[in-house]
Amino acid sequence: MTRQPRAISSPVDNALTPGLGPGGSSLMSHLLNENVQVHRVTSIQIPENSAAAAPLLQIRGLRLHFHTKTGLVRALEGIDIDLAPGECLGIVGETGSGKSMTARAIMGLVPHPGSIEGGSIKLEGQELIKLSQKEWRKIRGRQISMVFQEAKRALNPVSTIGNQIIEAAVQAQGVSRARAKELGISTLAKVGLPDPARIMDSYSFELSGGMAQRVMIAIAIVGGSKLIIADEPTSALDVSIQAQILRLLRDLRRDLGSALILITHDLGVAAENCDRIAVMYLGQIVEMAPAQMLFGNPVHPYTCSLMASLPSAADRGKPIGRATRHVPPPAGYRYSTRRLPDGSISPEISHMIEVEPGHFVACLPE
């Protein structure tokens, strides 16, 4: 398996495509004419006046494999992500697409028997791959925090909420327990929990699912992390509680200026909460674009079929699950599909081709 060399986008290319550009419809016809000029790029630019802002998180060619008894599982194969400070990136995909593994790799929590086989993860320029456990402890909770899916399972059932949030604050901030307690109470208030002093003395089983998720978020932000990774934070919650938690994450992001990676299988949640969305399929990002662009003008066949699978009241009486939208690939390329005709997974690593400013699609040279 060889890594394909990658061309680097020239500044001229970027100058040709400033800003976010016009809406999807004209671009669609543009694409259909097959005269579109594509830029082969190594770096994925961050949209919106990001020229000056250095990326908070930069992932390049990340490969994560599992050496199992039954064979090699290529869980991630060539993931590239740039995240600007304060940005919200959604990672969507179906079961097994690798979205949770991406989060775990960023947190340094790759489960056995997985191992990172290549690539780099840089947080504000610092390489995270190959850090020792001791060094990791300085990163987790202080610079990157994680909110897990099932808050009640992620919280310790035999320790009070207070103990858990104080522990996080002492670890991350290096403050005294008394100061950490004050910090804990004020953080619990910040996430919208009523009577935070009483919550400090409660156990996780005394809380509802929504309250437990608020506690998880409080523990994640108490250390002042600049990057919060939320792995399916609302999947176990009812829609009315889900809306509350998503609004809380949005408000906190605005108030604290931290960046958020929101991992979800629910395209609706991603559409409503993320600046940009990456669609993952079989360990690869197949399409990445600002939310409005992705939903207004999906390009990759997988994204198109995923969107065609979503039922909605507007589609009553029409069959679902069959993509009716077919966008020809950029000239000289074919879409990277990962799945070979015999059912196995292609080891080829695709390029992210920019089809419109900020809109990237996984392709392979024809």
Added chain:
Amino acid sequence: MIIQTSAAPAAATMQDDEVLEARNVSVSFPIRGQGIWPLNRQREIPAVRAVQSVNLSVRRGEMVGIAGESGCGKSTLARAFVRLQPATGGSVTLSGTPIDNLPALELREQVQMVFQDPYNSLNPRRTAGSIIMESLVVHNRGTSAERRRLAVQMLERVGLTEAHFDRYPHEFSGGQRQRIAIARALILDPKFLVLDEPTSALDVSVQAKIIALIEDLRRHLRLGCLFISHDLNLIGYLVDRLAVMYLGRIVETGPVERIFANPLHPYTAALMAATPKPVAGAQTDRAPLEGEIPSNVRVPKGCPFHTRCTKRIGAICDTVLPAPRMVDDREVRCHLYNEAPIAPAPNGALA
């Protein structure tokens, strides 16, 4: 033996006698003992009131949806429809006969169920074929060879092949397992099918295929379906009539297009607003429902939704349970509509 009461909802049209109907159905679960000390026990035994006085009917060929959040009683109601959970009040009738009076075998021939989690609803020690054929054995239908032929036909009907006949559940994916569960439910050729969140454990691409299969089967077999889901996007796509439940009661029921175009009950409107929509430019900053769902043990007095309602009109909401009222083709339980005839609000007024 058959006692026709006047409790039947006015809306139910009885021309078609093949109808599965809940009449004033309540299900409650008493909570025993509040501790090991008898003195600490409360005098009145509290109960989880999962379903309270629900009227709902499904005619053959019709797809009726029940939507609501967890704990609203939608699954308990579904189980009451197939007598997996006996109603503690009211009754479920099948074409006029209370199902409690029907022999179990007769009931199961007519009403079948597909469960939520295809990973836990199939016996791991039996092959797909024997799971599907079991009903035929229990109901003493056909010879062994005929049963096998029927089961294979049914496998093919749900999109699998004869090659799958001798495989065990662990060899199938989630979507394939749900196909087996559907085949098992349909092998007796029932008239009614209760589907309790049949796709909530599946990915959207698999869900699309299962939904297409259910829709196809319903049309060809003229099944009456009761479809339980918390996903309003799916409900809006699939069902003909919708009942929205909150804390054990139906708050709004009617044709799904009407409810989606203009939800009347404040809870329906809030639920629809809270449902994320996967469309371009969906980013909104709407106010979500405040607070959490109250406990089913201490259901709020008056209108159960008054603790979270943004359209409270006064003390009446806290004290008096609103009576169901027909407004704009729908039955709504809300004091907002309890005055003399109300003109339907313009589209989206409550959204």
